Amino acid sequence: MTWEYRRTEQFDVVRRAWSSGHGVLLSGPAGIGKTALARHFATSIGRRPLWIIATPGMVQTPLAAVASVVETERLGDTAATVETLRARVRSGEIVVVEGAEYLDPSSEAVIARLFTSVACAGLLTARDAAGPVLGRALGAAGVVEVAMTPLELNTVAEMVEHRVDGRLSVDDAVRLHRTTAGNPFLLIACVDSAFDGGSLTVEDGVIALDGAFGGSPDLLDLGADRLERANDAERELIDLLSLCEPLPRAVVDHLGLADGISDAEGGLVLPLDDAVVPGHLIYTAIRRATMGLLERRVRASRLADAMNAVDGGPIGRVHRARLCLDYTMPISAGDLAESAALAFMMGDFPMAERCARAAVTAGGGLGALLQLARAQSGMGRSALAHQTLDGVDPDSLDADELGGYAISAALTFLVGDGDHSGAVTVLDKFEPRLESAAALSSFAAVRALAHVNAGAQAAALRWSRRAQALAAGAPLWTSLGEYVEAESLRRSGEVRRPVHLASDALVQAGQLGSVLATGARRTIVQALLADGDVGTAAAVADKLLEATLLHHVPRAIACATRAAVDIARGQHEPALRLCAESLQSLGEYDRTGLGRGVAMLVALVCAETGDVDGARRAVEQSTRGTVAADGWGGINPRLAAAFTAVAEGELIAPSAVLRDIAQTCIRAEQWTDAVAVLHCAVRWGDVEAARMLTEAAATCEGRTVEVQRRHASALAASDAEGLVLVSGQFADLGFIPSAVDALGQAVVAHRSAGRAGLADTLLTCLSALQGRCGPLDTPALRAALGPAGLTRRESEVTWLLASGESVQQIADRLSVRAPTVRALAARARAKSTVTGH
Incomplete structure (x- = not known):
């Protein structure tokens, strides 16, 4: 894997700074690519790197860092040492200081004098701030700091595909990006170890990445060493994260494990919004490989009890249901049905189907059955969904039950079949029997969704506003109505109101799940593109791709949304990758x-x-x-x-x-x-x-x-x-x-x-x-x-002839006579001769 393949903007910043006579400080965490960029830049300008490497162990030893590049007899004389380095710079070398924050005071003074007395003396790399002496000198010398940023999601995918020679799914790219935090060193270690361990395979040009891949021997040793030094809270959190990731923060607090969360990069466990995640995948991989079955069941039981005792949010409740199903722990039919509904709203349709089916088996009744049909239609299996609903007699249901049944049937037509008129027909049939404002709001919201998908703009706008006005206490349906209003206004040519309304819907959708959030973010991205804010649109689209649970329709929408941004920017290769993932x-x-x-x-x-x-x-x-x-x-x-x-x-x-x-x-x-x-x-x-x-x-x-x-x-x-x-x-x-x-x-x-x-x-x-x-x-x-001077018709004939089509084929395609095609081709040739093409 080469640095050039990364195509980062940082190289251009370094080049511009150097062209203006300034040295450069490359800053960023370990493994981010500072050394690789310094080496690549030195090669690009034809200079030999003069490496001065500082480490934490050198800090107390005077002139330890420069000792390897300066003759021993000159080390006692700071001026002589500086002059030696100046001479080497004048002879065509470029000083590269590795780990500037670890320079001992004497070496720091030497480097400070070098950079203040010689323009473009070299480059420095540092994870943290340089010492006071060097810091002041770099400022006086006009050294430009270039912060090394993590790899973008598309770059991660490109680097993996370049290294392994295959196509990586967006899901795996997102997981690798999140796991490695966009760090090239960690990315290489994860991919190589997965390939060597057989958990990364390539078949028919498609990369398959097993979720339980480990690390290289070096990375495993580093991970094991860090786990040995973990405190009790850290170790317990890593064990729990090996069973369930992410962990809701409320569960962590309930178990009294908050001391195990780090507030600095490189920690074993890191905070992420209202949850915690492992600092690196290797830690949970090691524990999964070494934890015995009995220990795993004990941990799973404790975790499920904690999730039952506190409100861990939708993710926590879905995870609890999964743990109970995985380890055959008792869970009520009602909890399973609720988890199925939550999983459905978050876009995890397979989990929704699994929970709903278990709830039906446990006697969950109508609610579980309806949720099963919704999950099946969400995955495109509308025939199964219709079959599931055929077992329900609508005439035997009360008003509230009938509302739920009708919504499920309408969604089966709408999502499973793509039949918008069929969905509206179901709603028309059963709406007169509704009584509550919440039920009426749900019907209005689904009507709005059906109409906007069918291109009926005015009707969609009318029903979306009705859904919001009917029931303030039904956040799902009012949020759906707000989202459809935003999408309708966006399609009508507005930009500002759609972003505002979709952002409001997104705030509520964050509590309701990712299906609605997916739609809201997609509307925001499209509105931002219309307003020319490509950078923000890309950031919102990336956030959508990185959502915790993306399956089937939500994942397809997320991939297509990001692809639209890439197409606008002319990044065709990643766009095609995203489109392929969406269709898959x-x-x-x-x-x-x-x-x-x-x-x-x-x-x-x-x-x-x-x-x-x-x-x-x-x-x-x-x-x-x-x-x-x-x-x-x-x-x-x-x-x-x-x-x-x-x-x-x-x-x-x-x-x-x-x-x-x-x-x-x-x-x-x-x-x-x-x-x-x-x-x-x-x-x-x-x-x-x-x-x-x-x-x-x-x-x-x-x-x-x-x-x-x-x-x-x-x-x-x-x-x-x-x-x-x-x-x-x-x-x-x-x-x-x-x-x-x-x-x-x-x-x-x-x-x-x-x-x-x-x-x-x-x-x-x-x-x-x-x-x-x-x-x-x-x-x-x-x-x-x-x-020059070709008409559009002459251009068509020229291009079609160049593609290998015959005169008659072109005539048939363009609905003209063959002699006309020959005449157009002759005129085009004449113009080509005149202009020298």
């Missing part, structure tokens, strides 16, 4: 419509990168499970088909499809989606779409939409300078593919106006801009790099 999470039974949307995102990536085969597979995936071929339900398959046509070389017909889809969005008052769809066509050079976008964007908020509107106006006016300005604005926001396309269109506009010199200058900028994202092969880029 949904499985073959998906009828929610989410799978169609994710497959459409795959087709979009393929269109931007020229992957024709990948786009065609995405069309098949997007078409699968589509209930409606026309209207709102058929939009994503049509988009996927249009993107595939563009990847193949078409322009005019796909643009017309996008304009038609935008009209469907507008009729449903989905203004944000209309603008997004039209902007794709604008990037393809469609002037008619540009005029439509200019009008549609007038109803929308957000910086991104405003730049998209300017892009459309500049394209329609063939305004090369305006396109250059728009490109810069897209780049500043982080939307690199859009920036590349706008700049490519500026190149074409300059050429068309006879300004070849300006066009050639922009080509250099275009190449640099492309380097900020993954490989691109868009129509705008092809046009900028190809012959």
Whole structure:
């Protein structure tokens, strides 16, 4: 694994500081990559590292750190020692001080004088602050501190895949990222030990990572040594965490183990929100391997009793049910049913099904049966859910029971079948028999959800507000109503209110589980993207990926949400990985419509990168499970088909499809989606779409939409300078593919106006801009790099011929005659000859 593969921004910061004549202090925890970056930077500038290494054991020995690099006879003379180091720097070496915080006072004085007397003397690494003498000297010398940050989630996945040569699931990437805290050293140790121990395998290019993987011998020794030095509270917490992670803080306090929680990095047990987690996976792995069965059962019994005695929150109650089921400890049918409902709300549908089935067996009655059906439909097994509900006679139920039954049946249609009208029909049938405000609120919230998924904007907004107004004492349904209102307003073109409302829903959803929280975070991410805040959108999406329990639909939504951010930034490889994980999470039974949307995102990536085969597979995936071929339900398959046509070389017909889809969005008052769809066509050079976008964007908020509107106006006016300005604005926001396309269109506009010199200058900028994202092969880029003056039809014929299609195939595809294709190709060749392409 090489440092270059990390692609971190820190290297650029070091390079800029060095170019300005400043030394650099690299700070961060052990293993974060300080030494590797220092070595890589020295190599990049052609300098030999002169290593001065300080350790904790050297602090009391004068000049211990510099003794290995300076002749013995000079060690007693500070000035001579400094001059020796200066001479070595002038001869082409670069000083690299390892562990600057452990320098003995004499060595610290030498290094201080060196850095204040020589510009760009070298680099220092430190975990903690340097001593007072060195600290003042570094400040006087203008040394720039560069904080080494942990690896991002995508980088962790890339490094593992690079090392093992396979595709890592998002779940495993999240777990490794959390386990290693983004530390490269720990990541390498975990992955290598898992591979050597057989708990990491690669089959058909897919990495399988066993949850119980251990560590390398060195890491195991370090872990065992730390466990030997653990106090009683630490040891007990690690034992409990080996059975249940995370542990609710309330349970820890109840057991009197708070002294075992560390407040510093590197501790055995660390706090995480309202819970505690192991400082590293190796500690719990060691205890799981060494704890006997009887000891494990005793610990599990104590933990279950503690969870029963205190309110450990939803996670604590679900964990208690799991422990009782795993170790055959007694638990009531009511507790199992409650745990099933909590697990369902948190998105852990397999656990919800397991608890609900056990509750039914234990005599849990109607509530357990209904929860079983919800869990089955949540996993896409709607046939089983319908079969489970067939055993219930609605006419025998009272009003409250009937409300629960109807909600379960509606969710089976809505989630399991993707049949929004079927869900509403169930609610219509049983609503007249409801009595309580809470039941009416639940019906209104589920109606709102069905309508927003069906694209019925006004109805969704109306029912979402009704759900909030009916029952203030039913937080689940009022929160769901608030979320649907936020999503409806976002689709209508707003940005600020959706973020506010979804954030409010998220606060309540934090107490209710991750299904609702997943939807709320997704709405926030999409609104932030519309407002041009890509950085915050990525952070919120990462938080969603790192949620404790992500299974099936919630996990699929989380992956697709993060993929949308990566696509906007032009990070196509991680986006495709996330989309694949999303589709895998949904499985073959998906009828929610989410799978169609994710497959459409795959087709979009393929269109931007020229992957024709990948786009065609995405069309098949997007078409699968589509209930409606026309209207709102058929939009994503049509988009996927249009993107595939563009990847193949078409322009005019796909643009017309996008304009038609935008009209469907507008009729449903989905203004944000209309603008997004039209902007794709604008990037393809469609002037008619540009005029439509200019009008549609007038109803929308957000910086991104405003730049998209300017892009459309500049394209329609063939305004090369305006396109250059728009490109810069897209780049500043982080939307690199859009920036590349706008700049490519500026190149074409300059050429068309006879300004070849300006066009050639922009080509250099275009190449640099492309380097900020993954490989691109868009129509705008092809046009900028190809012959000047081609019409859109001539471009289509040129690209289709280059892809290997025959004249007759192209004629059939474009609905023109073969002689017309030949004439278009001849004109394109003539223009190519004139311009030298």
